[in-house]
Amino acid sequence: MADALIIGEAAGGAPASAALECIAAARSLGVERVHALLTGPAAAAAAPGAIAGGADAVYTAADAEELDAQLDAAQAAAAQSGARYVLGAKTLAGRDVMPRLAFRLGTALASDCSSVALDGEGRLIATRPVYGGAAEAAVACLGDPAVASLRPKSVDPLPPDASRSGETTPLAFEANVRTRTLERVEEAGEGVRMENARVVVSGGRGLGGPEPFENELRELADMLGGAVGASRAACDAGWVPAGYQVGLTGKTVTPDLYVAVGISGASQHMAGCGNAKTLVAINKDAGANIFKEARFGVAGDWRKVLPAFIEQLHELMG
Amino acid sequence: MPLHIVVTAKQTLDPETPLSAFQIVDNAVSTVGNMPPVINGYDEQAVEAALRIKEASGGEARVTVLSCGTDFALDVIKKPLAMGADELVLLQDAAFDNAIDPTLTVAALAAAIRKLGSVDLVISGRQASDWDNAQVPLGVAEALGWPVATIGRKVEILDGSVRVERVLPDGHEVVEAPLPAVVTVSNELGQARYPNMRGIMAARRVQPTVWSAADLGVEAGRPAFELLSLAKPERAARTEMIEGDSEEEAGRKLALRLREERIL
Numbered sequence: 001m002a003d004a005l006i007i008g009e010a011a012g013g014a015p016a017s018a019a020l021e022c023i024a025a026a027r028s029l030g031v032e033r034v035h036a037l038l039t040g041p042a043a044a045a046a047a048p049g050a051i052a053g054g055a056d057a058v059y060t061a062a063d064a065e066e067l068d069a070q071l072d073a074a075q076a077a078a079a080q081s082g083a084r085y086v087l088g089a090k091t092l093a094g095r096d097v098m099p100r101l102a103f104r105l106g107t108a109l110a111s112d113c114s115s116v117a118l119d120g121e122g123r124l125i126a127t128r129p130v131y132g133g134a135a136e137a138a139v140a141c142l143g144d145p146a147v148a149s150l151r152p153k154s155v156d157p158l159p160p161d162a163s164r165s166g167e168t169t170p171l172a173f174e175a176n177v178r179t180r181t182l183e184r185v186e187e188a189g190e191g192v193r194m195e196n197a198r199v200v201v202s203g204g205r206g207l208g209g210p211e212p213f214e215n216e217l218r219e220l221a222d223m224l225g226g227a228v229g230a231s232r233a234a235c236d237a238g239w240v241p242a243g244y245q246v247g248l249t250g251k252t253v254t255p256d257l258y259v260a261v262g263i264s265g266a267s268q269h270m271a272g273c274g275n276a277k278t279l280v281a282i283n284k285d286a287g288a289n290i291f292k293e294a295r296f297g298v299a300g301d302w303r304k305v306l307p308a309f310i311e312q313l314h315e316l317m318g
Numbered sequence: 319m320p321l322h323i324v325v326t327a328k329q330t331l332d333p334e335t336p337l338s339a340f341q342i343v344d345n346a347v348s349t350v351g352n353m354p355p356v357i358n359g360y361d362e363q364a365v366e367a368a369l370r371i372k373e374a375s376g377g378e379a380r381v382t383v384l385s386c387g388t389d390f391a392l393d394v395i396k397k398p399l400a401m402g403a404d405e406l407v408l409l410q411d412a413a414f415d416n417a418i419d420p421t422l423t424v425a426a427l428a429a430a431i432r433k434l435g436s437v438d439l440v441i442s443g444r445q446a447s448d449w450d451n452a453q454v455p456l457g458v459a460e461a462l463g464w465p466v467a468t469i470g471r472k473v474e475i476l477d478g479s480v481r482v483e484r485v486l487p488d489g490h491e492v493v494e495a496p497l498p499a500v501v502t503v504s505n506e507l508g509q510a511r512y513p514n515m516r517g518i519m520a521a522r523r524v525q526p527t528v529w530s531a532a533d534l535g536v537e538a539g540r541p542a543f544e545l546l547s548l549a550k551p552e553r554a555a556r557t558e559m560i561e562g563d564s565e566e567e568a569g570r571k572l573a574l575r576l577r578e579e580r581i582l
Binding site: 068092095096099100102103104107108109110111112125129130131132133134135136137138139140141142143178179180181182183184185186187195224232235236242243248249251256257266268278280282286291292293294295296297298299300301304305306307308309311312313316317 | 331333340342347418419420421424444445447448449450451452453456457459460461465466467468469471481485486487488489490491492493494495496499504505506509540541542543544545546547548549550551556557558559560561564565566567568569570572573574575576577579581582
């Protein structure tokens, strides 16, 4: 039987949720042991969380903060674990670390997978959206190890089991950092963080300018305790900051309710919101692709539909 | 020595292709009516980033565009020249038919960069709008042993190093790496310039250099993947369109329906 290794980060004393998702995916393969690498200053404190979440052995790399160092740590963990399968998440760091790791291990990365499984020969079968979600590909990974990255929130973490045990080892590795971070600047958005929001209200090209984001969309989001998002077109037009972008190259959100206003529903956008529990679309163009994806749709001018919708909600919710 | 910048550019299916014109036959993607390909949008931004550096250096830089593929629509792939790039090298070979496995593309690009010699900086788009692998530039960096900085919105050359402003989900960070290095850029860099008539005319006269796999000394090795299936995902078409006598009424009915379904 083979082992799996997951590459993850620790944040605030716990494994990042993406790391726990990878552990769950690795467990679902039915491998013998799941090794987990946790990077970042909180790695040691987060180790028990990774074990409770399904890991059998944890390597910690507290000083692996720069991407180059995370990569060197991942390479060392791959060698030490002898894992047949290496999984990571397509997080900000994972976007850089996982492809480079795959090349260093003599293969390429199955990137941005929505699910992974083993076939009868023990090959890792990765399913992934391609062409911005317009098609779905299933590939067998032929590398040894097989290396794949998971799209965040495509697998649920396991319920934590505090009775599980496992060893935690500080990882010995040599970091060769060449790309150095000089400064990091937070450009704070308003209100609730989109990634955790139960409701996301997004606007697109059809809104025609920045004002509706500040007015109608913000009002609706605030009323529902949600966050405001946007399509790439709205961000590129400069109506809202880049951090608002939902989609393949923006954020992936999985709210209970996603309201898309004036968004055509290009596959690049759907890649970021397609897993919302309920999708509601308001768009002037009755033929827009978004109506093929939505649970509820209103074909009409948002300037008329949205204020009436908000007013009715106010009444309903007191 | 003037700075030598290589930009990688991929010819790809137009991502604006409507879903109705998008087809999959025998595990291969094509468009109904053979819509013309485009240069991957992020790669146009890579050309833009290189041209901005060239301008900032007072023209003391050379920009070479590399493109790897099986065959090219010349008027499409010459667009970077029309924008202002100096040279175009096509890495063209029947073996370079690899959407699914980036390994050979990485080897070909790395070999071409070595063959060009004295390259200071490689700029690529953050990912290609077909398989969205986002790994060829990272592979090129690993193959060459060069540092890398991804998802840039601003790229500047300082004395012997490159400084990149990277896009983060909630802000940005500034990183610096010694040259030679590989950088990828994102749409936040801003709109790539349109070619002007003079550029288009000049580009028409340029004959691109063509290098085959044999010229580069690369060959297909062990593949990283086997494609098992490629299909349009199943969609549950169960959209409930809400109508009313007026658009306002439809909006009110939408709120009532969401409440009825206990969604709100």
